[in-house]
Amino acid sequence: MESQVRGGTRWKRFAVVMVPSVAATACIGIALAQGALAASFSVSGQSFKVTADRLDGTGFSQYGAIDQGYTLKGEKTAHPVAVSAFKNASIKNMCQSVVTPDVPLIGSVSLMLKAGGGDTPVQAENLYIDVEELQANATFRNIDIGVAAKDASKGPGIAKGDQANPYGFAQQADSATLTDVKQTAWATTAGTFKLSGLKMSLSKGVKECY
Numbered sequence: 001m002e003s004q005v006r007g008g009t010r011w012k013r014f015a016v017v018m019v020p021s022v023a024a025t026a027c028i029g030i031a032l033a034q035g036a037l038a039a040s041f042s043v044s045g046q047s048f049k050v051t052a053d054r055l056d057g058t059g060f061s062q063y064g065a066i067d068q069g070y071t072l073k074g075e076k077t078a079h080p081v082a083v084s085a086f087k088n089a090s091i092k093n094m095c096q097s098v099v100t101p102d103v104p105l106i107g108s109v110s111l112m113l114k115a116g117g118g119d120t121p122v123q124a125e126n127l128y129i130d131v132e133e134l135q136a137n138a139t140f141r142n143i144d145i146g147v148a149a150k151d152a153s154k155g156p157g158i159a160k161g162d163q164a165n166p167y168g169f170a171q172q173a174d175s176a177t178l179t180d181v182k183q184t185a186w187a188t189t190a191g192t193f194k195l196s197g198l199k200m201s202l203s204k205g206v207k208e209c210y
Contacts, residue, residue: 041161043069043079043186047132048098051209052091052116052181057127059087060140061155063170065162067130067186072101079186081130083162085155086176091122094195095209110207115195126156126191133184143173159189182210 067079096113103109116122142154149158150166154174158164 041187043067043130045070045072045077046098046100047184047186048096049209050097050181050183050185051093051095053093053179054121055089055091055178055181056175057086057089057177058175059155060174060176061085061152061157061170061172063149063152063158063164064168065130065164069186079130079132081132081186083159083164084129084131085157085159086124086127087156089124089127091116091124093117094122097208099206099208106204108204108206110203110205111200112203112207112209113195113198113200115198118197120196122196123194124190124192127193128156128159128189129185130187131183131185135180135182136178137180139177140173141175143171145171147172 062082062084065081065083067081069077069079071077094114094116098111100109100111101107144152144154147170148166149164149168149170152170152172154172158166
């Protein structure tokens with residue numbers, strides 16, 4: 001099954017939401033409304049942007065969740081998200097950026113990280129990505145849409161610490177490929193995350209991956 005994904009939800013929790021149809025998007029919203037809760041840690045008050053030329057993942061699943069966290073003023077808040085999980089993922093030419101606003105005497109400061117731009121892509125195992133918004137071209141292989149989250153056995157399962165509704169909406173696939181990825185996310189966790197050719201830089205002003 002092949003689908004092109006454009007745009008994303010205004011609801012919020014680094015990385016890849018893969019929703020191949022409007023119906024699937026609506027079902028995730030319903031799962032959130034029915035009480036899918038997640039986040040084994042409090043997320044910061046800053047979302048971040050990520051781009052990648054290509055992501056190849058095996059053992060994919062996705063379920064609705066809510067991240068608990070803070071604003072930059074320390075107020076408690078929550079971000080409904082779609083959690084995308086991969087048993088294994090390979091990412092080519094990855095860029096990640098986050099902007100910290102209103103730094104005294106400086107203004108905005110941007111942190112940018114790049115990796116996987118050479119012959120060796122970024123490699124991740126048991127990767128969980130909490131996404132707010134995505135643009136990409138996506139291809140899914142042997143996809144199942146509408147399974148209960150607890151039965152999405154093709155992926156690594158609901159993350160430990162996530163209080164996701166095990167009976168809520170989920171989808172799964174044997175593998176997935178995304179190209180021309182642009183996304184905004186709130187958190188990423190992984191059992192192993194190998195960043196080849198890592199480069200990190202700080203600069204004044206707003207400088208983002210896209």
